């Protein structure tokens with residue numbers, strides 16, 4: 001019997017807006033994606049890194065950038081009640097990974113290739129593909145300067161999409177050059193916007209001097225013409241930057257990856273340099289960027305480390321899963337190999353021992369359990385066995401058990417085929433239950 005705890009029904013507690021529960025069967029698609037990611041990362045020799053979800057607020061103010069949407073308005077920041085420290089739930093993980101690399105001198109013996117998967121937090125307006133807690137998969141290559149590593153990272157994302165069977169994902173690239181080139185471009189950009197100040201919206205006016213590059217990123221339809229005509233950073237790149245960018249393009253092509261240069265693709269932060277890229281789809285409405293990344297050669301120094309070239313990307317896992325669903329590329333959700341039907345109390349110990357053996361040799365098996373604590377009828381247990389999707393029912397019936405046997409009945413295929421198996425030989429026949437559908 002379930003004991004009543006309170007006489008009056010308590011108010012239902014709900015999750016925080018924009019933060020989702022991921023329960024079965026949905027969670028199976030997450031596990032499948034995570035499994036594929038781990039497998040792929042191993043093939044690229046990227047190793048897992050796990051950093052705290054909470055970091056000092058100053059890490060993001062410095063490492064994400066004071067003039068970004070994230071720092072301006074999206075962070076979940078709070079004061080540690082015990083010591084007053086300013087803390088923030090991580091809105092992205094590149095600053096955390098770089099902090100960890102500096103703190104533990106991870107690149108002391110050469111470059112490191114790292115990846116992570118985990119929750120990020122941004123106070124945005126929740127909508128399809130945009131949540132307040134969302135999951136990012138990220139890859140970061142620390143301590144490598146050459147264009148081949150930029151390309152390796154793009155190949156990594158590209159291969160993931162292709163192994164997932166996703167279609168129509170475009171690769172957009174651009175180069176942000178080096179600081180001096182960006183500064184020259186910035187001056188040209190400011191004077192262009194100053195000449196057209198009446199066409200700027202309030203956000204753009206505010207950013208014009210602080211971070212004009214970010215205006216190019218605007219989603220405001222009435223400013224599209226203006227930004228399309230703006231001076232392009234590419235025109236300011238010097239020989240070295242052009243060479244890096246040309247190598248990236250040539251390598252991508254030679255690896256069979258189609259790309260487009262999008263001169264408006266910018267990351268309006270000073271520590272970015274050279275390559276920036278996005279993987280984009282038109283099939284998810286406004287939230288079409290699946291993956292964004294770039295080279296951030298200046299970030300280590302900005303966070304107090306030694307100058308260290310680095311490049312990485314972050315991918316929104318909800319968006320990837322949504323596109324998989326949209327394109328009908330999600331796999332089936334898992335079902336147990338067998339369902340144990342236990343019609344009387346005395347059979348429970350035998351059944352549980354058998355199940356221990358089956359599970360230890362790799363058979364997945366679900367035992368019937370009643371919601372009330374009383375034994376359920378055979379009929380209702382078989383119904384549950386059907387619902388479970390198991391291929392076999394294992395029936396621990398009284399008569400059979402007296403002979404030291406159980407019934408193995410085939411479900412799902414309509415044949416109703418069944419046979420008796422000896423409990424004492426279970427080790428020998430167990431593997432015949434393993435899914436071969």
Ligand code: ATP
Nearest residue numbers: 122124129130131134289290291292314315316319
């Ligand atoms: P957007 O332009 O869509 O706001 P962003 O530039 O803020 O993206 P990044 O900081 O580059 O995004 O994060 C990398 C990826 O994480 C994005 O390409 C996207 O797939 C995903 N992402 C970002 N914000 C969210 C969110 N609030 N909910 C779900 N996924 C997100």
Ligand code: MG
Nearest residue numbers: 069070122124
């Ligand atoms: Mg954003």
